[in-house]
Amino acid sequence: MTVLAIDFGTSNTVVCLHNLVHGQPETLDLGSLSFRYDQASPLIPSLIHIDSRDQVTIGNKVPKYDCSRILKGFKRELCQAFQPAPTYINQRPYTPKDAATLFLKELLKSIEEIAKIKPTEFIFSTPVGAYESYYHCLQDIASEAGYKQVRFIDESTAAALGYGVKNPGKIILVIDLGGGTLDLSLTKIVKPETNQSIYQGEVLVKTDRAYGCGGLDIDRWIAEDCLKKHGRTYKDIGESAWQNLLMISEKVKIRLSQYELAEESFLDENTFETWKISLKRQELEDILERQGFLRLLREAVDEVLEIGYSKGISKREIHHVLLVGGSSLIPAVQSQVFSLFGRERVHCDKPFEAVAHGALSLIQFQGINDYLRHTYALRHYNPFTKANEYYPLFQSGSSYPCIAPALYLQANHTGQQQIQLIVGEYTPSGATEVYYDEQGMLQIRSSDADSSFRPLGSQNTVQFPLNPPGVKGEDRLSVNFFIDPGRTLKVDVFDMKNQTFILKQQAVGRLQ
Incomplete structure (x- = not known):
């Protein structure tokens, strides 16, 4: 039996399987589809490119220069209550569901062709606040590809399970800051009963912030700040240049997680003028505070703590705080969490693969005691x-x-x-x-x-x-x-x- 876990992310996707030889989760490297942040585990960008002949390319193979033919951010749009207008490529409309279907079908095909793996079961991690239609979409895509065995687990709980298997009885708070949403989960791993080796997971509290808290939002704020500095607006530069500016803003954001200053160049396609985009780490923190990002983070943590307290769980009973998702690498985010819980309780060493590894650990569990989010x-x-x-x-x-x-x-x-x-x-x-x-x-x-x-x-x-x-x-x-x-x-x-x-x-x- 071969079980694969897929953390289908707004910005990046991670696929892993259980290595029977080492007895550990193993993140799959899908060759040219994957890339790495500073030697981290391989990630697959959640991107699609459709050329003039309707040929589909996904992941790291997507050409970054042809922004008008790139679909991105579709996972975030798919799992929310609203649906934006479709994107037209080659005079054909592509809804978020169309884009997600294309991406996942190509991904499943690549797993078989590149990794030479034919899984018997998939486990999908899902956002805490995902709507019911999102589950149907993933189920339908897997079924059409010939996979009938599909299970789901929310992303925050998956990360808690991944860390918590070694700490049964401990209460774990997961703060998942990905490209699309901010999800939090307070989870406890229940010890096996006598003469049993199967763990039981128990979800204690869940909450989410669907808007204004994802990496895509931060990219947009950086891009808008850049336009303001140069006296321009979104309408002035056009859609294609705007998409290019968003990609450059993402690079700036990533560099600021390691350096105090990040600089990139941007070409205005209308005037052929080249801009220098320069942003300091403190300026990014000012943007996050001004846009209410750090306030929403504090409010989400407060909500979890309040609900936990109503269930008899105090803040000091939280043994581990896990930071998950690319946006959790932002120094201002980490400083915020350190100040709330103390550095010794906070773990941020597996921001990209904790969810996929935790989802895979579901095979070790008898079940998850969960509750309805909506x-x-x-x-x-x-x-x-x-x-x-x-x-x-x-x-x-x-x-x-x-x-x-x-x-x-x-x-x-x-x-x-x-x-x-x-x-x-x-x-x-x-x-x-x-x-x-x-x-x-x-x-x-x-x-x-x-x-x-x-x-x-x-x-x-x-x-x-x-x-x-x-x-x-x-x-x-x-x-x-x-x-x-x-x-x-x-x-x-x-x-x-x-x-x-x-x-x-x-x-x-x-x-x-």
Whole structure:
């Protein structure tokens, strides 16, 4: 049996397998697709290039000069609630799902061709706040490639497991600062019972900051700062030059993790003027503070500590703090975490491969005691108020398996032949909506309940036929929703008039 773990990242992707000879996780080097930061483990850039003949190139083989044909950042867009407009290449639209599908299919093919490995099972690590559609996408891609055995584990917990296997009983906080999001997880590894060798993982607290906390955001802020210094705007230089400027900004950010000063050159494609981009480490820290990045980091840590405290876990009981993701190498980030927990508790030696290695360690575990990250609700239209109404089924933070209270449904009018309910992920208040402003910049604003409701999909709409037709004011159906141990939402529907089940353990969707 060959199990591969894939940490599909916004900026970089890591693939590893369990080395049977050494008994340790081994990160795969896929030749020209991979590259290394200062002799670190091999990484595969999450990039796609599509040439004029629609030929696809991924990873480190992508030509960096042809920005108009490069797709990037698609993983972040895919796992969030909003979907931006598609990118057109060769007059063909590419959505985030299209891009992710292309990238992962090429990656799976390269694993077989370059590494000569035909895995029997995949384990995908996923962001803490990923939506249900993201899981379906990964499952579909693997299935189309011929792989039926797919498991999932959230990225923060995966990193905790990777470090925590050697420390059963210890409480571990993972701070995952990648290209797209800031995810945190407080996890405990439970000791095996007597005469057993299988560990049990227990997730205690999870939280995430989906916007304004990723490496892509930092690249954009550096690029915007550069434009401001030269009296230019995004519209002045155009999309192609902007993408090139973002790549240069990423290089500057990476260099500032090691040096006090970073300098690069940028060519304005409209005026053919060359700019010198120079940024000091302190200037980057000022940008992060001004944009609220460090404040959001502090707030996320505070939220985890507060929830932990409500569960009887004090800050001093956290034995290890693990920094994961490329953005965790930024000195200002590390200083922030050192000041909160003390340098001796903080580990930052495996920023790129801890998640993939931890995901692979899932094969050593009997299971993960986890809970739901999102609230799930029913949406239905009230003909009296002429508005949508929402009935929460399972609140965020609920452990599973679990059962929702029974619902008793009536027909809205006599003669009604079916009742339809839509299940979705729901944020009752304080939701965040992402949009693009007039200059094409990503912005955030508060949204209402309707805009924060995300249906699981049209195929997951639950329709209950009524035969004979319903009578207004009469309880007709008893509906029970429940979540099984595999995190699948199922429903039982009992027709109270006919005393028969219309649906029994019908799967509605897989939840996060």
